Amino acid sequence: MAAEIQAYFSKRDALIQEDRSLRRENKLLHSLTENESVADKIVRRIRAEEEASIWSVEHDEFPHLFPGMEFLTSKSIIDKTRIFKIVSKMPKGALLHAHLDATVDKTYLLELALKEPLLHVRTPGVVTTTNLTATQPEFRAFKKGQSSQGISVTDTEYQANGWIPLHQAREFFAYGGAEGFDKWVLGAVSINPAEAYGTHNTVTKIWQKFLSTFRATAGLFLYRPIFRQYIYRFLLESIDDGISYMEPRINFFHKYMFDAEGEQTVPHREWLLDFEQAIREARKTLKEQDREEEFIGAKIIYTTVRIISPEDIEWYLEDCIGLKKEFPDLIAGFDIVGDENVARPLTDYIKPLLKFKQRVKDLGLELPLILHAGETLSDGGKADNNLYDALLLGTKRIGHGFSIVKHPKLMQLCRENGIALEVCPISNEILRLSSSMPMHPLPVVLNQGVPVTLNSDDPSVFGAMGLSYDFFQVLVSSETTGLITLGQMARDSIEFSTLEKTEKRRALSLWEKRWYKFVDNLVSSGSGSVIAAANEE
Amino acid sequence: MAAEIQAYFSKRDALIQEDRSLRRENKLLHSLTENESVADKIVRRIRAEEEASIWSVEHDEFPHLFPGMEFLTSKSIIDKTRIFKIVSKMPKGALLHAHLDATVDKTYLLELALKEPLLHVRTPGVVTTTNLTATQPEFRAFKKGQSSQGISVTDTEYQANGWIPLHQAREFFAYGGAEGFDKWVLGAVSINPAEAYGTHNTVTKIWQKFLSTFRATAGLFLYRPIFRQYIYRFLLESIDDGISYMEPRINFFHKYMFDAEGEQTVPHREWLLDFEQAIREARKTLKEQDREEEFIGAKIIYTTVRIISPEDIEWYLEDCIGLKKEFPDLIAGFDIVGDENVARPLTDYIKPLLKFKQRVKDLGLELPLILHAGETLSDGGKADNNLYDALLLGTKRIGHGFSIVKHPKLMQLCRENGIALEVCPISNEILRLSSSMPMHPLPVVLNQGVPVTLNSDDPSVFGAMGLSYDFFQVLVSSETTGLITLGQMARDSIEFSTLEKTEKRRALSLWEKRWYKFVDNLVSSGSGSVIAAANEE
Structure with missing residues (x-):
């Protein structure tokens, strides 16, 4: 029976190799440098450690953690991982x-915009607390100063699609002033988790939000x-x-x-x-x-x-x-x-x-x-x-x-x-x-x-x-x-x-x-125990 | 140019055919009966119609409709479609x-259970309004009547894992009596949309609920x-x-x-x-x-x-x-x-x-x-x-x-x-x-x-x-x-x-x-216009 089992596992190895033989990195696997092999093992080991220590933990704030989970929900966790630092x-x-x-x-883009005195902003109607997140701003420059009715896009006097100087609209933005304005604009040019995984959770709907950011x-x-x-x-x-x-x-x-x-x-x-x-x-x-x-x-x-x-x-x-x-x-x-x-x-x-x-x-x-x-x-x-x-x-x-x-x-x-x-x-x-x-x-x-x-x-x-x-x-x-x-x-x-x-x-x-150089650094900066363990495998 | 375009589309048809040549039904496609061809077209047409008339409509109750969407959310809609009736x-x-x-x-299983006088039920603790949906009942028969402390599993006197006669536990179930009991049991032996798509929305978590139903x-x-x-x-x-x-x-x-x-x-x-x-x-x-x-x-x-x-x-x-x-x-x-x-x-x-x-x-x-x-x-x-x-x-x-x-x-x-x-x-x-x-x-x-x-x-x-x-x-x-x-x-x-x-x-x-027979019925019961249109294609 022992021989039969050994034969089984040999056939198994051969089948796995054959199944993966088309993979493009496959031909490299037998000619890796020693440090490449060790670095690969180090990364696999840290990944397994973090799967247990980070991605299997129950959080109130993050109800369903797992590796490769929804990016917008997990970004702040990813940032803290060792795998991310390596990558x-x-x-x-x-x-x-x-x-x-x-x-x-996007914050840099807004910074650039705020340096441009000719830029104006408009919206398809008065921005209110209820339509705030659904309303997209548009921007453009005008040589000759333009100013629509109303002091900002949140003003009840504001006329749909009227151009208001950017700085003025921002300063007098009714929901939090300049800070509220920036938050609103940054939200309009990006997708947040509530949109991707809630309100717009289909290909059709998220594309509408996606296109609106452009x-x-x-x-x-x-x-x-x-x-x-x-x-x-x-x-x-x-x-x-x-x-x-x-x-x-x-x-x-x-x-x-x-x-x-x-x-x-x-x-x-x-x-x-x-x-x-x-x-x-x-x-x-x-x-x-x-x-x-x-x-x-x-x-x-x-x-x-x-x-x-x-x-x-x-x-x-x-x-x-x-x-x-x-x-x-x-x-x-x-x-x-x-x-x-x-x-x-x-x-x-x-x-x-x-x-x-x-x-x-x-x-x-x-x-x-x-x-x-x-x-x-x-x-x-x-x-x-x-x-x-x-x-x-x-x-x-x-x-x-x-x-x-x-x-x-x-x-x-x-x-x-x-x-x-x-x-x-x-x-x-x-x-x-x-x-x-x-x-x-x-x-x-x-x-x-x-x-x-x-x-x-x-x-x-x-x-x-x-x-x-x-x-x-x-x-x-x-x-x-x-x-x-x-x-x-x-x-x-x-x-x-x-x-x-x-x-x-x-x-x-x-x-x-x-x-x-990256591989060498990874190997030499890896903690002793990780390398030792990796070499043992 | 016209010849070149014609040549392009011929090559395209050939490529699609080659790409699909391994499909098992592919070898049948050239030997279908006339009614099979018509029936296939009828179904494609109805499917397209229902994609527009049913699956692209906005509902308050169903926020994200599309064909093949989450089953537990869409079952009641599926039941009304012509495609489902055909299938x-x-x-x-x-x-x-x-x-x-x-x-x-599951309602039939519960019916069977209620006919069995020897059946008893137990829970791992007192069932309360807050733990109701998370608490699973267990059942078994006893020849000699058993009765734990407390009149039902919802009774504050109820002792964890004590067996109570099924009919008694049901009659005196504190949350809606017999009706509430049945609802609770049926919920415990099935997965609902809030679980699958909310509270248990990962493979690991839904498996826990899934196994508990067994x-x-x-x-x-x-x-x-x-x-x-x-x-x-x-x-x-x-x-x-x-x-x-x-x-x-x-x-x-x-x-x-x-x-x-x-x-x-x-x-x-x-x-x-x-x-x-x-x-x-x-x-x-x-x-x-x-x-x-x-x-x-x-x-x-x-x-x-x-x-x-x-x-x-x-x-x-x-x-x-x-x-x-x-x-x-x-x-x-x-x-x-x-x-x-x-x-x-x-x-x-x-x-x-x-x-x-x-x-x-x-x-x-x-x-x-x-x-x-x-x-x-x-x-x-x-x-x-x-x-x-x-x-x-x-x-x-x-x-x-x-x-x-x-x-x-x-x-x-x-x-x-x-x-x-x-x-x-x-x-x-x-x-x-x-x-x-x-x-x-x-x-x-x-x-x-x-x-x-x-x-x-x-x-x-x-x-x-x-x-x-x-x-x-x-x-x-x-x-x-x-x-x-x-x-x-x-x-x-x-x-x-x-x-x-x-x-x-x-x-x-x-x-x-x-x-x-099914195909013939589908063709002969199809509305005249659908068949005519299908034949035209």
Whole structure:
């Protein structure tokens, strides 16, 4: 019997190995450095300790704790964990999926706004105690002072949609003055737990709140005196979190930005000049701090919105081509965004997109489609079916690809053709595609050998700045996933970026240098007992 | 361009077909009868209509409606839909995963209990208004009248765990008398929406409530005067819902049942005699109603519990073999049950299970393992890893297999070796593995070509009697899934049952006869406009 049991467990080991053989980090597992092995064990051990000491404790304030639970409820707990501190220090590689207008800390954006004397605010009606949280502000600059009836948006005299100078509206805000105003604005541009997990707890409803945050920030983000500082801040905040290269999506739906005078006159090419300038400034700052190697660079994924007609998209496609010609190093690709469940499916745009591909080819440009697809719970509906089109249209990566787990052939195509998913764990959870990380389908795609990169999507709306929170949620919600898995995903984020060959080689080499340093630090700073125990295993 | 677009859409059709080529109903799609095609279209049309007219409406009472939403919240709405009425009439094939002690309408069980004069009730302390919903009753029969201090469990004089005659405790129940007592007991043996989606909204917590319902009903179910009537009712209720064959699991953990006198003396073989007798009675009733062809038969999956030691399980394995020898037509297989996340993993039982397999082989018995595995959100933890063992141990089917979507090799094994999953959609949702049906991984396994059967698991605890509710939830939460998919799953439930070859052929042929009748009725009773529209498509 003993021999039979031994044979059983040998077969079992072989089956597990075979089952996991498609995982991309699998091929590394036999060639890890000693410190990598130890670091992986240390992290697994601390994770298990914290599962018991932190995530299994009953709290009055937090009724249902578990690892990978709802982010908005657990953020304050995550911040205190050792796993989060470790993950924060990890070099993350590239950020490949983030909407630029939702990337910078919202309090900083408000700070910038308050420095701009021409900014005004309006609401669709008088703000009252009962409609306060449901009412969204809008902002814009005016050269000539405007002032609507009423002293603030809370004034009974206030006329719907009348523009009031920002400082005045804030000072005379009836519910808590300046402080109350700030709280209201910050609530309007982010999602809170009561909304995500209560009042708006469906994909349809939370998307309404989600989209409203973009409408609220649009007038600030697309105001040129703010725009460039915003980008600079995005770059620096990302770099501080261990991200060395970024491909943010910028929404070019509006053909002009507001200039310093409050006139809507700034064309797209000047947005790119600002982006370029922000990169230069970031490099300068880093050089002064002797941190040049932490930053490879940044490119823009040009996006427009899935509400426009197939005819109107042609303008944007040509605009994108024009910008690519002028700024070949700044434009990474083209995408169309919006709630796939309600917006136009990709099939509406086949003709203009095929034409675009031909144009790009004829012009000899490196300008891929990098399409959102499958950000949905649907099975066989239009949002799910976008995956077929994204792949047939030759997308370089897939934005989200949440529902691709339902499609064996499409996962095979991604695996065989090197098409990475831009997975956004916290975004998916807050936008109610998964109720918590253990319900997220990420392990399915990892075990199918689909290349995966982790992304923040809209960190300012979710209060999940940087990539550390997303890495954290992934790490604590799977026992198969370890530090080496996170390392593979970081490496793949560079591998599947649009960086040109030489740049990519340099980026990978710099990332590896930081990775080994991170691993060494983790091993040498680990408490003696943890290391000893890890080595024993 | 037109030719290019045409070529694109041809390629698209081919890709979708290839992606879905593993689906088991796929091979049927080209050989459907005309009425099957029309019926499938009718159902898709009604589903789309009801998605708009019922599931997209805002209600004060139901804040977040959508198809496939939380069952306990939406049951009263489901009951009113046309889709539910259609699904109710569908022949379902076999029920392959249900725990017998949680299958019969709880009000009927209480009715049976109230007819038994020897039954007593107790609680772990005085029942008060504040602990009422959290306090579970226990029942058992005593030949000699017992009466604890206090007139009922709500009496301040009541002594913890003292047995009080059921009728007395009920009559003098301080919170609403008999009516209040019944409400309390029915609440104790089922899960309500406030528990599933509020107070107990994690897998760990809802399992505590879930297990407590079994402790509360145990003393009624395992009381022989009730036992046989319970089984008869289970058979008839199932047959009324279109189920023609059942393989319920019976928990044989207790070695003796209570006899009519309240003594714990009834050995397992007598449980089987009762089961056999209930089958005979059901056949008799059906014959009287000229419905004999609606019932093929029933067998028992012998189960014990995953808390017992590897040594103690040997007794149960031998007991199961003994019963199989005596009742070859009644015992379908062997299983071990419990919350996989906390109970012993299958690896603890490898030795006795391998020994069992050898014994079964030596004896020439048809007695497969039919193991629960992967009923978990874990990725790479012990509950998830049970899947490796279930398959290596040669399980005939997999109970749940919820987490198998993470395992490409294991899905391949199921597909190639014909190992069906016993999927329990509503159970998984209420036990918080999926927050709602659109989050359920069922579409993943269907598209991987894994054979799937739909099951009710514990319908009395969930208030989801029969299989119609599970079929409903599956049908409304996927656009790929249609009536033909449900038909395939019904057919597969017979195909992957333990029915012997000839019986199986007869069962399939009887099912097909009913299926075509069902389809014909659906087509001929459909309103003219629906059919016309369906035909136009």
